[in-house]
Amino acid sequence: MKFFKIALLFLIITSAKAYALSMGSVLKNDYVKTTIDKSVKFTALFWNSENESYIVELSVKEAPKDWIILIEPNNFVLNSSFGKEYISLFDGYVRATPVDIIVKPNLAKPGKYSITIAARTILPQSGISFSQERLLKLVVEIENPLYFEETKEEKVISNLNQNSYEKQESINNFNFYPLIILIIILISIIIYKYS
Amino acid sequence: MNCKITTLILLIFLIALSFKYALALNFNLDPMIQYNQFGQPYIAFGDNPSGDYINLNILGEGLTYDIPEALNVLLYKLEVWHNSSQIADGNILSINATINFTTNVSDIYYLQIYDFTNSQWFDCNFGIVEADTPTQWWCNITTNPMNYNSSDRIVRIRIYSTEDLDAGLLKEDYIQYFIGYEAGYLEVSLINPYSFNVIQNYAFPINATIKCKNGPCGEVTGIIRYNSSSENPDTPISTVFGDFPFFIQEEPAYSLKSCGIMYKDQTCQLNWTVNATGNVNTNWKIGVLFNSSYPEITENHTSNATVSIVSCTEDFTLSWSSISFGLLNPSTEKNPAPGNENNEYNITINPGSCNLNLYIRGTDLVNETLNSKIGVDNITWSNTSNDYSNSFNLTETDQIIKLNVPENTNVTTWYWINVPPVYAGYYNGTITITGVKA
Numbered sequence: 025m026k027f028f029k030i031a032l033l034f035l036i037i038t039s040a041k042a043y044a045l046s047m048g049s050v051l052k053n054d055y056v057k058t059t060i061d062k063s064v065k066f067t068a069l070f071w072n073s074e075n076e077s078y079i080v081e082l083s084v085k086e087a088p089k090d091w092i093i094l095i096e097p098n099n100f101v102l103n104s105s106f107g108k109e110y111i112s113l114f115d116g117y118v119r120a121t122p123v124d125i126i127v128k129p130n131l132a133k134p135g136k137y138s139i140t141i142a143a144r145t146i147l148p149q150s151g152i153s154f155s156q157e158r159l160l161k162l163v164v165e166i167e168n169p170l171y172f173e174e175t176k177e178e179k180v181i182s183n184l185n186q187n188s189y190e191k192q193e194s195i196n197n198f199n200f201y202p203l204i205i206l207i208i209i210l211i212s213i214i215i216y217k218y219s
Numbered sequence: 220m221n222c223k224i225t226t227l228i229l230l231i232f233l234i235a236l237s238f239k240y241a242l243a244l245n246f247n248l249d250p251m252i253q254y255n256q257f258g259q260p261y262i263a264f265g266d267n268p269s270g271d272y273i274n275l276n277i278l279g280e281g282l283t284y285d286i287p288e289a290l291n292v293l294l295y296k297l298e299v300w301h302n303s304s305q306i307a308d309g310n311i312l313s314i315n316a317t318i319n320f321t322t323n324v325s326d327i328y329y330l331q332i333y334d335f336t337n338s339q340w341f342d343c344n345f346g347i348v349e350a351d352t353p354t355q356w357w358c359n360i361t362t363n364p365m366n367y368n369s370s371d372r373i374v375r376i377r378i379y380s381t382e383d384l385d386a387g388l389l390k391e392d393y394i395q396y397f398i399g400y401e402a403g404y405l406e407v408s409l410i411n412p413y414s415f416n417v418i419q420n421y422a423f424p425i426n427a428t429i430k431c432k433n434g435p436c437g438e439v440t441g442i443i444r445y446n447s448s449s450e451n452p453d454t455p456i457s458t459v460f461g462d463f464p465f466f467i468q469e470e471p472a473y474s475l476k477s478c479g480i481m482y483k484d485q486t487c488q489l490n491w492t493v494n495a496t497g498n499v500n501t502n503w504k505i506g507v508l509f510n511s512s513y514p515e516i517t518e519n520h521t522s523n524a525t526v527s528i529v530s531c532t533e534d535f536t537l538s539w540s541s542i543s544f545g546l547l548n549p550s551t552e553k554n555p556a557p558g559n560e561n562n563e564y565n566i567t568i569n570p571g572s573c574n575l576n577l578y579i580r581g582t583d584l585v586n587e588t589l590n591s592k593i594g595v596d597n598i599t600w601s602n603t604s605n606d607y608s609n610s611f612n613l614t615e616t617d618q619i620i621k622l623n624v625p626e627n628t629n630v631t632t633w634y635w636i637n638v639p640p641v642y643a644g645y646y647n648g649t650i651t652i653t654g655v656k657a
Contacts, residue, residue, distance in 0.1 A: 048534035048569065052416070052527065053500045069416060069529070073569075074536065110415035111529070112423035114570040117412055149541040150647060152584065152598070152634075157653040158533050 043076035047102070047145055047156045048118075050111070056127075057165045063128040066162050069120040070102055070143065071111060077103035078147040082123060085159065086140040092128040093139065102145075127164055136165045295386040297326075298379035305372055305398050310433055311364045313399035316343075316376045317357035324387025325350040326380045332358040333375035336366035340377070353392070364399075374398075403436035403483065405429055405509045405519040410488075414525040417495040418532060418571045422468045425491045427507040427521050431481040437512035439478040441489045443467070445505045452506040452523060456493060464497025464528070465505075499530045531573035533654050538565040542634055542650075549640045553607045556634040560605065566620070566630040566652060574625050574657040578617035579632075584648035591642045598650070601633045610635055613650065623657040 048071045056064040070080055082098045100121060107119030125141060141160040147153060301316075316332060328348045331340040343358035358376055360367050367374060374396065380389070410426040417423045427441055445465055447454035456465045458472035467474060469492050478487035489507065497503065504523040511518070542556045542564075558564050568575055579600060584593040599610035602620045610633070611618060621630050 043540045044536055044538050045540040046534075046536035046569075048532050048572075050416070050418075050529045050532040050534075052529055054530075076540070110412040111532075112415055112417045112421070113534075116424075117415055120416070144651065147540055150645060151544070152542045152581075153647070153649050154537055154540050154542070155649055155651040156535070156537065157651050159653065159655050161656075 043147075044074045045076070045078070045145065045147065045154060045156060046072055046074040047080070047143075047158070048073065048111070048113070048120075049143060049158045049160070051160055051162070054161065055163045055165070057167055058129065060129060060132060060134075060166055063126055064164060066125040066127070066160075068123045068125065068141075068143070068160055069109060069111060070123060071107065071113075071118045071120040072102045072104050073113065073115070073118050075104065076147070077101050078145045080121075080143055081146055082141055082143045084139070085142040086138065087127075088129070088132060088137050088139075090130045091132070091137075091139075092130060093141075094124075094126040095141065096124045096126070098123075125160075125162065127162070129164060129166055132166045134166045136163055138163055293386075294382050294384060296380055296382040297387065297389050298377060299389065299391065300375065300377045301394060302373050302375050303394075303396060305368070305374055305396060310401040311368050311398060312361075312401060313397070314360040314364045314367050314374060315357055315395075315397035315399075316374065317355060317395045317397070318376070318378060319353065319355050319392040319394075320348075320378065321351060321353050321390045321392065322348050322380075322387050323350055323390075324385045326383070326385050326387055328356075328378060328380050330356045330358060330378045331376065332360060332367055333377075334366045335369045335373075335375075336363070341367075343376075350387075401433045402515045403434040403481075403511065403513065404432040405436060405439065405511060405516060406432050407441075407507065407509045407519045407521045409507065409521045409524055411524050413522060414527075416527045416529045419495055419497070419499050419528050419530055421571055422492050422494045423526075425493055425505060425507070425524070426488060427509075428486060428488045429478060429481075429509050430486045431483055434483055435513070436481040436483075436485075436516060439481045439487065439509055439511050440475055441478070441507045441509045442475045443491050443493070443505065443507050444474075445503050446523075450504075452504055452508070452520070456491070456505070461496065464501070464503060465493050465495055468492045468494040495526065495528050497528045499528055502527050531656075532569075532571050533575060533656055534569040534572040535575060535577075535652075535654050536567045536569060537652060538567065539563060544636050547636070547638045549638050549643075552637040554636045554638060555605075555607070556636075559633045559635075562605070562631050562633075564632045564634065566632065568624050568626050568628045568630075570626050572626045574623045575654040576622045576657050577620040577624060577630060578653040578655070579613065579620050579650065580615055580617045580653070581613040581650040582615065582648045584646035586642065586644040586646050589642045589644050591644065591646075593636075593639060593641060593646055593648075595648070597637045597639060598648075599635045599637070602630065605633045607635050617653060620652070 050069050052067040052069065054066065056066065058064045072078070078101070080100055080102045082095045084093050084095070087093050102121060104119060107121040109120045109122050110117045111120045127139060129137070139162040141162065143158045143160060145156045147155070314332070318330065326348060327346065329345040330343045332343055334341050344356040348354050369375070378389070380387070407427060407429045410428060411424070425443055429439060429441065431439065443456050444452035444454055445456055446452050455474040456467055458467050458474055460466055466472070476489045478489065481487060503526045505526055506523040507521045509519050539558060542558070544554055544556060547554050556564070566577060581595045581598055583595050586592070595615055596612040598613040599607065600613055601610040603609050620632065624630060
């Protein structure tokens with residue numbers, strides 16, 4: 025209770041000048057069909073038709089386990105004056121920044137997989153800052169008719185490897201046990217002699 | 220001895236010859252004025268056919284003549300000017316003006332062309348023109364031909380006879396002009412970016428400019444095309460509404476448009492509004508082909524613009540980026556955001572956007588220095604009215620603001636804060652509005 029008694033009587037929540045916050049985005053492609061272990065690329069465009077610049081930060085929100093997902097760039101300043109591409113909007117051509125999302129499926133069975141990329145604006149201001157967020161939903165379809173045959177081959181290879189390993193293991197065991205026995209005998213002789 | 224005699228005889232002969240001509244002049248042998256082929260007068264001795272008497276003076280080596288006014292002699296001179304407009308407003312390389320004429324009296328004529336730069340006439344041809352003989356003379360200007368072209372593109376020639384006693388008629392059969400000029404050149408360009416994205420089923424502008432260079436370009440037309448069957452544009456964009464992959468979205472719609480007649484250094488801009496109906500994630504090339512009505516001017520195509528068709532976007536604008544609640548007392552509730560009253564917190568779904576689902580979430584307001592915070596649920600928001608009783612407590616997880624919001628729609632929101640008993644200071648936090656394609 026002392027804490028609240030010491031507390032001052034007022035609270036200030038301030039903020040700086042408020043700007044309009046605009047962000048547009050579009051996925052040039054949101055679906056790619058590929059085969060296992062082949063990388064695929066998606067491209068998203070981002071634009072800001074207002075005057076105030078802000079940072080856009082991208083991150084992977086959802087993706088299959090162990091898949092490699094690279095976002096380039098994943099953190100950049102977005103304003104209306106810069107951008108490698110253009111998009112035609114209702115009020116003319118606006119510069120847009122392309123973002124490449126490279127996905128490398130890993131150990132996936134054939135089928136459709138969803139990935140969600142979150143893109144969020146960051147415009148730090150005092151008080152309550154507002155932010156925009158987009159959720160870019162990508163679909164990767166793994167198609168590989170040879171998947172099971174490859175799996176068989178892999179199993180064969182695995183079996184071969186396993187056999188080799190067991191052989192090696194047995195060879196190692198074969199060399200190891202006599203050596204141990206010999207060392208024990210030697211130690212026993214020494215103890216017996218000097219005790 | 221023989222030499223002396225010969226010299227003496229020669230001397231006597233020269234004296235006698237001089238004496239003879241001195242007598243001839245003194246004896247007034249009815250001289251007549253005649254003209255040589257260059258129009259210069261000379262004296263001919265003999266009968267005067269007109270019966271008029273003319274005094275002559277011999278002055279030095281030259282020869283002039285005076286005609287006393289008292290004699291009241293009628294002199295005749297014929298002169299015709301031609302001011303002809305020509306269309307070559309560009310760089311003229313040569314001018315040829317050919318005149319075919321006949322006169323019924325043999326006389327000396329001049330053909331001249333006017334030098335507008337130096338304000339003087341230039342002799343093209345002169346001499347005796349025989350009576351009743353079809354004659355063709357010409358002015359052929361290849362040196363500084365632009366001097367003979369006025370600022371308003373006039374070429375001026377004249378033909379005239381010398382002033383003399385002969386009265387005659389001049390009949391001009393026809394005059395031909397041959398103007399050699401540098402052909403115009405169509406300098407064309409697209410105003411659009413050379414690579415851009417367009418939203419499927421949305422219109423976008425294509426603008427092309429043309430400059431007529433070097434000379435006249437005649438009537439210039441431009442036709443907008445796309446690559447239908449080859450790598451580069453080869454097919455006019457359809458004027459039929461809804462056609463694939465593009466159509467001109469104008470009323471009336473024309474793929475071919477005219478700049479009218481263009482002269483040197485004139486510019487023209489042609490604009491089309493095109494709708495992209497092609498498949499998403501396809502690329503096309505669009506360009507404008509310009510043509511002139513002058514066959515000698517070669518057609519010219521703008522650089523191509525690569526157009527990529529994309530799906531509808533996710534595009535919205537918050538009319539604000541932060542909220543200042545101002546100075547607040549702790550342990551107070553329902554403190555409205557200052558923009559509530561005027562409905563200032565608008566979320567606008569921009570044109571071209573897909574229908575969006577809008578969500579809201581927030582974070583605690585913290586003062587890191589004091590290690591103090593105001594829980595996010597102390598902030599409330601409403602998507603229906605400026606009424607606290609209709610508001611919801613903000614959470615750290617997404618809450619629905621509105622679902623399936625179409626483009627060109629405003630969604631107004633309102634905010635309040637309940638201030639718990641906390642340390643005074645600056646508290647910062649974030650509210651995130653998420654838009655997801657519906």
